[in-house]
Amino acid sequence: MSGLTRLMRITLQLESLLVLILCVVIYHIKHYSWGTFAICFLLPDISLLGYAFGRQAGALSYNIAHSYSGPALLIMLFALSQQQLWLLVALIWCAHISFDRLLGYGLKYTEGFSFTHLGRLNSKRR
Numbered sequence: 001m002s003g004l005t006r007l008m009r010i011t012l013q014l015e016s017l018l019v020l021i022l023c024v025v026i027y028h029i030k031h032y033s034w035g036t037f038a039i040c041f042l043l044p045d046i047s048l049l050g051y052a053f054g055r056q057a058g059a060l061s062y063n064i065a066h067s068y069s070g071p072a073l074l075i076m077l078f079a080l081s082q083q084q085l086w087l088l089v090a091l092i093w094c095a096h097i098s099f100d101r102l103l104g105y106g107l108k109y110t111e112g113f114s115f116t117h118l119g120r121l122n123s124k125r126r
Contacts, residue, residue: 004119012101012118019098023091032088040092041099051113059108066097066107 027037050061064070074090077083106118114121 009119016098016102020095020102023095023098027088027091027095030084030087030091032084032091036088037092037095040089041096044093044096055112056110058113059110062113063107066100066105068094068097071097 044065047061047065048058051058071090071094074086074093078086078090101118104116104118104121106116109115109117
């Protein structure tokens with residue numbers, strides 16, 4: 001993506017870093033298990049298996065698992081029910097998404113895994 005300037009990339013990375021820190025701080029304040037965090041942190045990457053069924057299926061499954069919509073819905077469920085599990089899962093999931101985006105792994109286009117809304121992976125950064 002040629003339209004993504006260096007300043008935009010830095011802004012998006014800073015945003016992702018702040019979301020990651022917020023998730024970790026809330027997780028710590030809630031005294032949730034760090035073992036659970038470690039075990040579950042990479043679970044959204046199971047969505048990569050969608051690529052076994054082609055680029056379109058892969059992009060769809062990856063984008064569903066790496067959109068902030070899922071964690072946001074879980075936070076709403078937590079707000080309505082006060083069931084701690086919803087918040088725990090939402091924080092881990094959101095932390096994973098923000099960590100990925102911090103590293104440049106954005107939502108995928110159907111052209112292939114390397115084509116993301118944050119720019120093309122493995123291309124020289126400007």
